[in-house]
Amino acid sequence: MLILPCNASAQTPQQILKEVGITPHPGQSIPLDAVFKDHSSDEISLREALDHQPAVLCLVYFDCPMLCKLSADGLVRAVSEIQEEVGDDFQVIMVSFNPADTPEKANLARQRLIQKYGRSPEGSGWYCLTGSQAEIERLTSAVGFQAHWDETIQQYAHASGLIIVSGEGVITQYLDGVNYVPRELSQAIKAAGDEKVSEKSANSFLTCYLYDPTTGRFGSAVQWTVRILGGLTIVGMLWMMIGLQRQNLSQNDSD
Structure with missing residues (x-):
C-alpha cells in the first residue's frame, strides 16, 4: 500500500475518501522484522514490541486534528475497564503512518496515554513508534491500511480502527469506530492470545478528512x-x- 500525496485540484474530496480505508487481512502476518523508533529514539522491531504477547495495533499520525485522538482516547477508556493489564497480558502499539513524525511527538502521545490509563506509571507495554516510509508501507500493506496526504490542507485522509494481533504477529481481528466496547476488546485480546482468528472482523471504518482547524469544522x-x-x-x-x-x-x- 502506498500513502500518496493528493492534489486537491486533481481529486475531489469524495474521490479521495473512496481511496482510503482499511481492508481487513485476518489470518495474515505483520512484518515482525520491520524496525521503527520508539519514544526514546531507540530502534525496535515489531517482534521486540510484541514480546510474544497479543497486541492492540493502532495506526495514527500524531498531528491528526480529530479522529486519531478520539480513537486513542476510546482505546484508553476500554483498556482501563478490562481485567487484562497492558504490559502484563498484552501490548498497545501505536505506529505513526506519517514518516515526518518524530520520536519527540511519539513521546508526548505516549505520556498522555499512560497518564490517562493510570494503572502503570512506568508505561510498561505502551509503544508509540515512528519510522521510515519503507517500513511504514510494509506494515500498512500487511494490515490493509490506505491513507492519502493532501498537500493543500496539510492533512491525511485516513480511516480509524484497531487491529488485534497475536504474539507471533498474526492478525486475528479488526475493531472499528473510536469508542470500543470493553467486553469485545477483552474477548479479542484473549482470542489473540490463543492464536484464534476471528470471523467477525469489522469491514467498515470511520474516515477522517478535511478538518479545518481555523473553523473547527470538517x-x-x-x-x-x-x-x-x-x-x-x-x-x-x-x-x-x-x-x-x-x-x-x-x-x-x-x-
Missing part, C-alpha cells in the same frame, strides 16, 4: 455524513417515542 463531505447520521438518529428516537405512545394508548384502551 469539510462538506464529512459534514453531510454527520448530518445524515444525526438525522437518522432523530428519526429513530421519534419512531421509538411513537411506538411507546401507541403502546400506552393500547394499554389504556384495554383498561
